[in-house]
Amino acid sequence: MVDVLPTISRVPGFQVAGVACGLKKNGALDFTLIVSDTPCTAAGVFTTNQVKAAPVLVDMERLKRNPDRIRAVAINAGCANACTGQQGIDNALQTARWVAERIGCAEDEVLVMSTGVIGTQLPMDKIRRGIDLAVESLSENNWETAARAIMTTDTRPKMASVNVATENGPYTVAGIAKGAGMIAPNMATMLGLLVTDAYQSPASLEVLLRQAADASFNRIVVDGDMSTNDTVLLLANGQVGVIEASAAALPDAVLSVSRKLAQNIVRDGEGATKFITVHITGAPDNETARIIANTIATSPLVKTAFFGNDANWGRIVAAAGRAGIPLQPEKLSLWITPGEEYGTRLDSLLLFEQGMPTHYSEQQAAAIMSKPAVSIYLDCGSMGNGCATVWTCDLSHEYVSINADYRS
Amino acid sequence: MVDVLPTISRVPGFQVAGVACGLKKNGALDFTLIVSDTPCTAAGVFTTNQVKAAPVLVDMERLKRNPDRIRAVAINAGCANACTGQQGIDNALQTARWVAERIGCAEDEVLVMSTGVIGTQLPMDKIRRGIDLAVESLSENNWETAARAIMTTDTRPKMASVNVATENGPYTVAGIAKGAGMIAPNMATMLGLLVTDAYQSPASLEVLLRQAADASFNRIVVDGDMSTNDTVLLLANGQVGVIEASAAALPDAVLSVSRKLAQNIVRDGEGATKFITVHITGAPDNETARIIANTIATSPLVKTAFFGNDANWGRIVAAAGRAGIPLQPEKLSLWITPGEEYGTRLDSLLLFEQGMPTHYSEQQAAAIMSKPAVSIYLDCGSMGNGCATVWTCDLSHEYVSINADYRS
Numbered sequence: 001m002v003d004v005l006p007t008i009s010r011v012p013g014f015q016v017a018g019v020a021c022g023l024k025k026n027g028a029l030d031f032t033l034i035v036s037d038t039p040c041t042a043a044g045v046f047t048t049n050q051v052k053a054a055p056v057l058v059d060m061e062r063l064k065r066n067p068d069r070i071r072a073v074a075i076n077a078g079c080a081n082a083c084t085g086q087q088g089i090d091n092a093l094q095t096a097r098w099v100a101e102r103i104g105c106a107e108d109e110v111l112v113m114s115t116g117v118i119g120t121q122l123p124m125d126k127i128r129r130g131i132d133l134a135v136e137s138l139s140e141n142n143w144e145t146a147a148r149a150i151m152t153t154d155t156r157p158k159m160a161s162v163n164v165a166t167e168n169g170p171y172t173v174a175g176i177a178k179g180a181g182m183i184a185p186n187m188a189t190m191l192g193l194l195v196t197d198a199y200q201s202p203a204s205l206e207v208l209l210r211q212a213a214d215a216s217f218n219r220i221v222v223d224g225d226m227s228t229n230d231t232v233l234l235l236a237n238g239q240v241g242v243i244e245a246s247a248a249a250l251p252d253a254v255l256s257v258s259r260k261l262a263q264n265i266v267r268d269g270e271g272a273t274k275f276i277t278v279h280i281t282g283a284p285d286n287e288t289a290r291i292i293a294n295t296i297a298t299s300p301l302v303k304t305a306f307f308g309n310d311a312n313w314g315r316i317v318a319a320a321g322r323a324g325i326p327l328q329p330e331k332l333s334l335w336i337t338p339g340e341e342y343g344t345r346l347d348s349l350l351l352f353e354q355g356m357p358t359h360y361s362e363q364q365a366a367a368i369m370s371k372p373a374v375s376i377y378l379d380c381g382s383m384g385n386g387c388a389t390v391w392t393c394d395l396s397h398e399y400v401s402i403n404a405d406y407r408s
Numbered sequence: 409m410v411d412v413l414p415t416i417s418r419v420p421g422f423q424v425a426g427v428a429c430g431l432k433k434n435g436a437l438d439f440t441l442i443v444s445d446t447p448c449t450a451a452g453v454f455t456t457n458q459v460k461a462a463p464v465l466v467d468m469e470r471l472k473r474n475p476d477r478i479r480a481v482a483i484n485a486g487c488a489n490a491c492t493g494q495q496g497i498d499n500a501l502q503t504a505r506w507v508a509e510r511i512g513c514a515e516d517e518v519l520v521m522s523t524g525v526i527g528t529q530l531p532m533d534k535i536r537r538g539i540d541l542a543v544e545s546l547s548e549n550n551w552e553t554a555a556r557a558i559m560t561t562d563t564r565p566k567m568a569s570v571n572v573a574t575e576n577g578p579y580t581v582a583g584i585a586k587g588a589g590m591i592a593p594n595m596a597t598m599l600g601l602l603v604t605d606a607y608q609s610p611a612s613l614e615v616l617l618r619q620a621a622d623a624s625f626n627r628i629v630v631d632g633d634m635s636t637n638d639t640v641l642l643l644a645n646g647q648v649g650v651i652e653a654s655a656a657a658l659p660d661a662v663l664s665v666s667r668k669l670a671q672n673i674v675r676d677g678e679g680a681t682k683f684i685t686v687h688i689t690g691a692p693d694n695e696t697a698r699i700i701a702n703t704i705a706t707s708p709l710v711k712t713a714f715f716g717n718d719a720n721w722g723r724i725v726a727a728a729g730r731a732g733i734p735l736q737p738e739k740l741s742l743w744i745t746p747g748e749e750y751g752t753r754l755d756s757l758l759l760f761e762q763g764m765p766t767h768y769s770e771q772q773a774a775a776i777m778s779k780p781a782v783s784i785y786l787d788c789g790s791m792g793n794g795c796a797t798v799w800t801c802d803l804s805h806e807y808v809s810i811n812a813d814y815r816s
Contacts, residue, residue: 050728050733083763085738117722118722119722119765120765300708300811307808314490314491314525314527317459318490321460321636322458329491330493356492400808403708403713404713404716405718
């Protein structure tokens with residue numbers, strides 16, 4: 001894996017802005033605009049929820065038709081533009097049209113994303129104001145402001161970037177993301193936008209983004225809910241020239257940025273006090289390993305035990321047992337390790353071996369469980385070579401408070 | 409549906425006892441014994457968790473071999489006897505053996521159930537003491553004590569009974585149950601024991617119990633977790649004589665008792681402040697309706713919204729959308745109704761119609777949501793005639809507290 005920076009300095013040819021246009025009641029930043037000086041190839045991955053928000057439907061259609069000439073993405077927070085019928089579609093299209101008029105491109109070269117409360121129409125006067133303010137403040141150096149303006153219940157902005165050296169010169173992959181609740185294995189209320197000045201054909205870009213999302217944004221769990229708006233976009237403006245050959249490192253760079261953003265979403269999960277890595281080995285295959293990992297990561301009993309610093313292997317094993325995957329209980333073994341990296345290292349503690357608890361020290365277990373990051377490693381025995389890693393967080397009082405009060 | 413009583417007076421031929429033998433640290437009742445004067449036909453439904461506790465494995469085997477001569481059931485709380493290997497099996501068998509010696513029957517005519525913490529061995533000296541104390545206090549009138557002695561995090565005992573009049577005289581179906589957390593669509597940490605003095609062949613009894621459990625215990629959700637110990641047993645001692653013909657009302661009586669017990673489990677769900685009925689119509693078929701209902705009932709975002717008295721139809725619709733069932737979002741309609749019975753009655757409020765929110769009164773919605781029982785009715789449109797009802801509760805601060813502290 002390459003070095004991932006937690007900031008974004010600039011990505012040649014991309015100008016960004018984050019402004020406040022009144023969508024959020026508290027006056028916080030709520031509108032982001034990203035503009036490329038030249039047309040980009042682009043790809044997107046979208047929510048699999050049957051109820052898709054208007055901007056999702058619009059972007060899916062546009063990327064099918066114009067994946068090689070995207071110029072801008074407009075993102076608003078505060079209103080999800082979901083369950084809004086034909087007027088919601090019209091408002092999404094109008095947003096894109098206004099952006100196109102202001103930056104000088106065709107309206108179908110603009111994509112839109114929305115996040116926030118479901119079921120209310122976009123207040124178009126505020127959107128108009130957001131576009132005007134954003135266009136005026138576009139700059140190559142506004143990435144942190146842009147990342148802040150897409151936040152909802154997030155407590156901090158999420159950014160990551162990678163610089164890749166090639167024989168044709170360096171290029172950058174950078175991304176911003178938002179999301180803190182409704183985070184499930186298939187993306188949930190999360191928005192992500194990645195950009196690069198490398199070049200890649202639309203078809204390759206789509207494969208590359210899908211693979212990266214599958215190993216990052218689709219491997220995180222906050223609460224198992226999946227939203228109507230989930231979208232990750234990747235725009236490539238090719239400003240460094242056509243360097244498809246030397247773009248060999250591009251998948252790795254996109255994956256690295258995606259994974260860092262995804263992990264930051266979990267770290268900032270609603271009410272989260274702990275970052276938890278769930279690693280499964282010895283499953284029949286990778287897909288079954290992933291199902292077992294997701295079942296553990298989604299279990300309220302496992303998540304509350306982590307909140308209580310309780311090395312409750314019984315709940316972990318019981319969650320694995322109900323994942324719907326054939327298991328041989330007498331072959332299960334389970335370790336916990338302090339930190340984000342799972343393992344059977346010296347500082348790992350074997351809690352459960354061949355179907356039964358070990359005589360581990362409760363004191364040592366509690367010491368590991370009280371760390372801000374803890375890893376679970378469950379080996380299913382000799383059933384196969386399937387393995388998977390999923391990241392999640394604990395379930396705290398604060399999660400309940402946030403979500404019992406969200407609309408009020 | 410027949411009249412269901414919240415108590416059990418007596419069931420002819422069944423003697424029961426609930427005693428304290430030291431399995432619970434606080435000295436509370438923790439051991440229950442149910443003895444039939446004569447051999448019973450019996451059936452059981454068990455957890456589908458791959459990790460099955462020792463008593464589950466023992467009972468499954470015994471019901472396969474002796475479904476027509478069960479004499480007793482011993483139930484301990486405080487220790488689940490799960491993940492305990494061969495010694496756990498040996499201890500379950502020893503428990504049955506001791507009971508058999510004391511009441512005078514063959515050891516394979518005794519069934520066992522356990523609930524409590526996973527991964528510790530049964531303290532057999534205490535079990536022995538429990539058996540001795542229980543045998544001494546057996547009586548036909550001890551049902552409430554018996555129901556209390558199987559509680560773990562339950563706050564109240566769960567009992568129900570039905571008296572059925574037939575031309576051969578009346579008979580009774582009665583049941584006790586426990587369970588408050590780890591309650592998922594497929595039974596979770598719940599134990600149920602039903603008895604009747606009617607007669608039914610083992611094969612019919614099994615079909616009857618399976619159908620009743622499917623429409624009751626398998627329709628409740630507290631937290632989506634499923635335990636290693638779930639068991640529901642049904643014993644029929646036929647004391648009223650062979651009245652198979654007049655036992656036509658038996659399935660209805662068993663279902664009524666099962667449903668009341670199941671609903672009481674949800675009502676006593678860990679930290680629950682609300683009883684929620686989720687009803688789906690217009691799905692492709694009953695099974696898909698049930699999947700949609702379960703997805704809504706398991707969603708942490710839906711459950712926290714209920715805790716916050718928030719008529720957040722957006723989360724309900726989004727949960728339905730991620731259930732993996734094809735839906736036409738523009739045909740969805742959603743009502744809420746105060747009380748346990750869903751409907752489109754005068755006091756129902758239409759929140760969402762044909763894919764979009766209605767102009768409902770937030771005040772009226774909040775008034776309904778603040779009731780101790782609320783029903784959701786989601787119609788999926790004209791896709792089919794599939795319908796399903798599931799019962800659940802909200803997700804509160806108290807749930808997190810209970811489960812963050814359970815082992816300590």
